[in-house]
Amino acid sequence: MSMVSAHLGRRVVQPHAVPDDTAVSTLADLRRGTTARIVGICETADPATCRRLFDLGFAPGTEVEMLRRAPMADPVVFRIAGYEIALRREQACCIRVSADQ
Amino acid sequence: MQPDALVPVHAEAVDGDERALRWVMPAGTLDFVGAVRRVPVALQVLVDDGTVEDLAVEPAAVRIRLSPGRRWQDEGARLRTALQGALAIPDGWVAADPSADRVLAVAVQQVIDGDVGDYIRSHGGAVALRAIEGERVELELSGACSHCPAADLTLTQRFEVALRALYPPVREVTARTDSGLAGGRRLLGLSPSRRR
């Protein structure tokens, strides 16, 4: 493990604070064409996956839009940080979002 | 802005001064320019322990110089955290010489000394501040630029973009040429809207 990787591996994805009354759901629940704001990445998910999702642009506080689903409902294409990325349901479930403010 | 979000800053080098860096912050975070009398404790600690030699506020940055013998590669991360903490409390910053108008004036001077000014000078022209009225700026264009048909739109627009980045509330930038041809030419103070 290189020094840089070790250093980066110690990162923890800090969640984004939201007012208590905001409804929080997961990315997997987003309807087509809707946008939401990322609140956090589930602590129960594998930490390496959390960090990878962060590096892919799923940073708390960022806006994300659900674009479309594949024919058998999985995977789903999202628009985030200026590009489009497909995620499977099992990854999308790990990302908590709140309705766009 | 969410309560727990950090103030976005990044560091830029200062020509000719290795111990100093301009820490760029969102324009308008602080409402004064120049030397400071007091800063929030997070940053004051670094002044008190001898890390920071000098602090000066610019329209969209804080210029910080380290004391002799200190290096940015050692102090940078710590200083960034302290600065972000301090900037989150704008009220904790007290100017040595509080004067709100000065922000716009300093911003204009910064643009004149910066890239846009360089561009004008490279074409044989010169630009100076003529007057400030509230949020309106009047410039004096002289030299080759006064006869150039592009002077009006291009230069003034570029100047205004650069100025707005440092001082968002600016309302209008006009340029007067020294030959006085047709008086000053006015421009719309609004930047063209982008199609969304």
Place this chain on the structure above:
Amino acid sequence: MSGAHHGHGATTKVHEGTRIALVGSPNSGKTTLFNALTGLRAKTGNYPGVTVARYEGVTTLDDGQVVIEDLPGTYSLDPISPDEQIVADVLDPQHTDTPTPDALVVTLDATTLRRSLGLLTHVLQTGLPVCVVLTFTDELTRRQGSLDVDLLRRALGVPVLAVVSGRRQDLGRLRDLLATAQDWARPAVLPPTGTTEVSAWIASVLASAHYDVPLLDERTRRADAVLLHPVWGTLVFFATMFAFFQVIFTVAAPAQALIERFFGYLGSWVTTHLPEGWVSSFLSDAMLGGVGGVLVFLPQIALLFVLVSLLEGVGYMARAAFLMDRVMSRAGLEGRAFVALLSSLACAIPGIMATRTLPSARDRLATMMGAPLMTCSARLPVYVLLIGLVVDSGTRWGPIGAQGAIMFGLYVLGALSAMTSAWVFSRLGRSHGPLMPFYMEMPPYRMPSLRSVGLAVWDACKTFLTKIGKIILGTTIVLWLLLNLPNHSVGDMQAAGVDTGDDAAVSAYVIDHSYAAGAGHFVEPVFQPLGFDWRINVGVLASLSAREVFVATLGQVAAAEQPDDPGNALSRMTVDEGPRAGEPLFTPPVVAALLVFFLYALQCMSTIGVLRRESGSWRWPALAFGYLFAVAWVMGLLARVVVGAVT
């Protein structure tokens, strides 16, 4: 140029042999840049210990040549798999099994800066000299985004250069920049890496550089509305795949036929012009046959790579993988494996090479193990021959032609077996890494760099000819030796009652008494339960080099036995000895066993060669050969029993 000072006096130039590495995310234009810098002077290999391809090339700067390394595309230096660890290891001076680069070029896609700057923060932590190449700035402008490159340079503290693919002067400026790598500016303070801090840093940098986010790419949006539509998209997808295959068979096939004819012509030239005997036969059959047997693959491989590279370069492959991902995940794989398996329907070689696009080593190996089971085009002549032996072309089962139905059934069985095999190996491969989270960028549709397509095809063909060609040529020679030795003198043959004037009788005698025949008899106990006799065994053994050889070998055997009517010879062949003596050899159960055997067995030295190359060791091809042989034997037996019970 910036008005900033230049500072240093005479700039120090890079010296000969300096290593510069390209780092960037996938789809950032990094490989196009690499190809533009190195062109044909790139070579591929493998990183030590992993199945990751390694690309290195040379480019000429003012003072001399420097080595350019194209590191695997990555989104982060925080690896989640052993493959990604490679990039971090290469950049780490502590790792001595890969040379550390002297300078880094980070390619950032100008249209996705908010995300791509994150990778830059990681790379800057390495402490190596870094410069940034901004790609797709033309696309940024077209999509009404904007960016001030000079301000970005000031904000980042490293050299920043916008390079648009295809613009010569941009490339010239890049070469000039690379020549002064020792003097690149470095940021006074490294950007933060903590998650909240880095988001704030990126926001500050982008604001200061007047970055305007580009609008959605209209072309892509409109195209995806159709191509990713659940109904239309799937239809277009299948139509594209169908067209894919039509092109392979209509364009590659004639070229292949030409090559075969050419070598056949060369072969007959040799036999006419050289005195008859051992040497002329060796030259024409073994050498020319071997070389021809290698070259005949080229049109198919080249064409497949052209199509796959074009589709990949345009961005359609990501869409295809997206549509197929759900199906693939049933087999423990992911959508991108579909392309590899699909390519294997023409030939397993490009299919196995295509596994390089899979980010997970586990997926790569599982797909490589399954790919040979897809019905490749070499099996077709064997299937056609064998099916024709027991089923008449006119036979119909209801409205469907029987021959076609059986062929289709074989294809389906092959595909299902491939998926099952991949699933099994994916399960077994747990030790090779955890199940990676699936994510796949969907890049905007872009014009592919034709240069990159050409280089990809060239690289594939070159690899095939040099590395794999040797294996095929080697086995062809060995087989020839086995089929034609021991040498029999004219006197020996006459003593055995063979009419030496009759070529067919001579070759029959030679085959019947060759080492290969000896081997055929020797392995009889193994294949006896499947109903194969020694002649079929010779064919099976010969086809270990390439499946089509089976048809030719059986043809030789048949012609030898019944020279006056070789066409019907096979169907009238009877068993020599043993319990079935006197009965027809090719009965439906035996043919079924043979068909199924060919479906499963790994009878292709080229595939073994590619497996060795792509997996980095002999372990995997050996494993594939072994397990596929066992499965082929069992399934062949099963087929014989089932068909025997039904007919």
